[in-house]
Amino acid sequence: MPAEDGLPAGLLREFRRVAGESGVLTGAVTAGYATDWTGAFAGRTPAVLRPADPEQAADLLRLCAEADVAVVPQGGNTGLVGGGVPGHGEVVLSLARLRDAGPVDPGSGQITAGAGITLAEVAAAHPDFDLGVLIASRGSATVGGAIATNAGGLRVLRYGPMRAQVRGVEAVLSDGSVLSHLGGLVKDNTGYDYPSLLAGSEGTLAVITAARLQLVPRPAGPVTVIVGLDGVAAVHSLALRAVREVGGLLSAEFFLAEGLALLAERAGLGPPLPAPVPAYLLLEAAGPGAADDLAGLVGDLPAAVGTSPAQRARLWAYRERHPEVAGFLGTPVKLDVSVPAAAWARFTSEVPGVVTAADPGARVIIYGHVADGNVHVNIVPGGAADGRHQDAVFSYTASLGGSISAEHGIGVLKGPWLGLARSPVEQALFARIRRAFDPAGILNPHVLPR
Ligand code: 2HG
Ligand code: ZN
Numbered sequence: 001m002p003a004e005d006g007l008p009a010g011l012l013r014e015f016r017r018v019a020g021e022s023g024v025l026t027g028a029v030t031a032g033y034a035t036d037w038t039g040a041f042a043g044r045t046p047a048v049l050r051p052a053d054p055e056q057a058a059d060l061l062r063l064c065a066e067a068d069v070a071v072v073p074q075g076g077n078t079g080l081v082g083g084g085v086p087g088h089g090e091v092v093l094s095l096a097r098l099r100d101a102g103p104v105d106p107g108s109g110q111i112t113a114g115a116g117i118t119l120a121e122v123a124a125a126h127p128d129f130d131l132g133v134l135i136a137s138r139g140s141a142t143v144g145g146a147i148a149t150n151a152g153g154l155r156v157l158r159y160g161p162m163r164a165q166v167r168g169v170e171a172v173l174s175d176g177s178v179l180s181h182l183g184g185l186v187k188d189n190t191g192y193d194y195p196s197l198l199a200g201s202e203g204t205l206a207v208i209t210a211a212r213l214q215l216v217p218r219p220a221g222p223v224t225v226i227v228g229l230d231g232v233a234a235v236h237s238l239a240l241r242a243v244r245e246v247g248g249l250l251s252a253e254f255f256l257a258e259g260l261a262l263l264a265e266r267a268g269l270g271p272p273l274p275a276p277v278p279a280y281l282l283l284e285a286a287g288p289g290a291a292d293d294l295a296g297l298v299g300d301l302p303a304a305v306g307t308s309p310a311q312r313a314r315l316w317a318y319r320e321r322h323p324e325v326a327g328f329l330g331t332p333v334k335l336d337v338s339v340p341a342a343a344w345a346r347f348t349s350e351v352p353g354v355v356t357a358a359d360p361g362a363r364v365i366i367y368g369h370v371a372d373g374n375v376h377v378n379i380v381p382g383g384a385a386d387g388r389h390q391d392a393v394f395s396y397t398a399s400l401g402g403s404i405s406a407e408h409g410i411g412v413l414k415g416p417w418l419g420l421a422r423s424p425v426e427q428a429l430f431a432r433i434r435r436a437f438d439p440a441g442i443l444n445p446h447v448l449p450r
Contacts (some may be wrong), residue, residue, distance in 0.1 A: 075145020081411025115144025325434025
């Protein structure tokens with residue numbers, strides 16, 4: 001078992017020899033790396049390592065492997081399942097300083113970006129291109145972390161999750177070797193697609209130091225609309241019609257009256273529509289015909305439309321600020337599940353009752369991504385956050401054929417429930433893959449089976 005409390009004598013000095021004084025943090029300044037932004041996961045670390053280049057990252061990792069010291073790789077620390085927080089006294093390997101980025105190649109629409117570049121920076125790198133993955137934390141979330149967690153977000157229905165944007169990676173293994181496959185060829189059928197395997201591996205296989213990303217043409221003339229509806233069944237059927245009938249559809253997101261009321265009360269957001277309704281569907285589309293397609297779809301339903309950047313940002317705030325809502329009331333338990341389309345409306349209307357049956361004092365805020373079946377269940381516990389909320393929501397999700405993690409990963413929050421999603425045979429294979437990449441067993445040892 002890798003050492004987690006304190007460090008072997010002389011190791012800090014070795015870290016400083018590799019990364020310099022500024023590349024090794026100890027003491028009070030490590031606090032921000034040891035807690036997540038929601039406050040749900042708090043740990044401590046004897047050292048935060050901040051390599052300035054991939055070679056330093058490789059040397060630091062090799063030192064940790066030789067000393068049998070556990071490491072938690074960390075990007076922008078925006079994760080929601082505790083997978084990037086040193087909950088057991090691990091060393092933190094922050095990739096924030098790996099910020100080299102090449103130019104966007106206009107021929108292929110690709111960019112090579114260091115792991116510490118933020119998603120917002122990638123999206124802004126060229127006027128004609130955008131990053132297909134759009135998440136609310138894009139100003140802090142980094143390329144490395146977004147790949148390692150296979151981030152999803154607001155445009156998955158159109159462009160897929162982070163895995164689908166990756167054409168190649170550079171990564172370091174715990175033995176200090178550097179894997180590099182950054183050529184970006186679209187057709188490259190030469191064996192195992194390990195970049196795809198690293199996407200969603202949650203820092204357990206290798207540490208991503210750079211990636212070759214496929215960008216998408218920047219959507220032209222995007223139009224955003226919030227439609228008011230009488231419930232989640234109507235939200236679902238209108239979103240599915242939008243997928244079929246609106247050619248340039250980018251997003252289909254929903255939120256409910258309760259979350260909106262809290263945003264009004266705590267964040268001062270005025271109502272999006274003249275009269276309140278039970279459920280809201282936000283649609284965004286771009287390209288020729290987008291405005292007409294959306295108008296045809298919405299018909300006489302109450303709606304607010306945005307075309308300018310300011311109008312669209314105002315409408316998006318209702319949805320993008322929902323992750324903050326539960327935090328207004330307490331320390332949230334944030335669950336992100338997906339269910340088959342046929343079960344989506346039932347799940348979404350019944351899950352608050354499933355939670356309150358397990359914890360009568362809980363508050364439940366529901367919102368998320370409609371077209372890919374992903375519902376965010378944000379819970380402010382009334383009783384202890386002792387796993388009862390996960391038990392209730394995950395069992396219900398699994399009973400409907402759903403997944404206990406649609407986009408945030410397993411981390412430490414969901415580890416005990418992985419058996420609801422993955423068989424013993426699959427989990428044993430996970431452990432064997434892991435040993436092949438990281439025989440020392442030092443990478444994020446408390447996340448995923450080992
Ligand atoms: C979103 O879709 C994110 O807004 C965050 O996945 C969800 O905070 C959450 O639970
Ligand atoms: Zn989400």
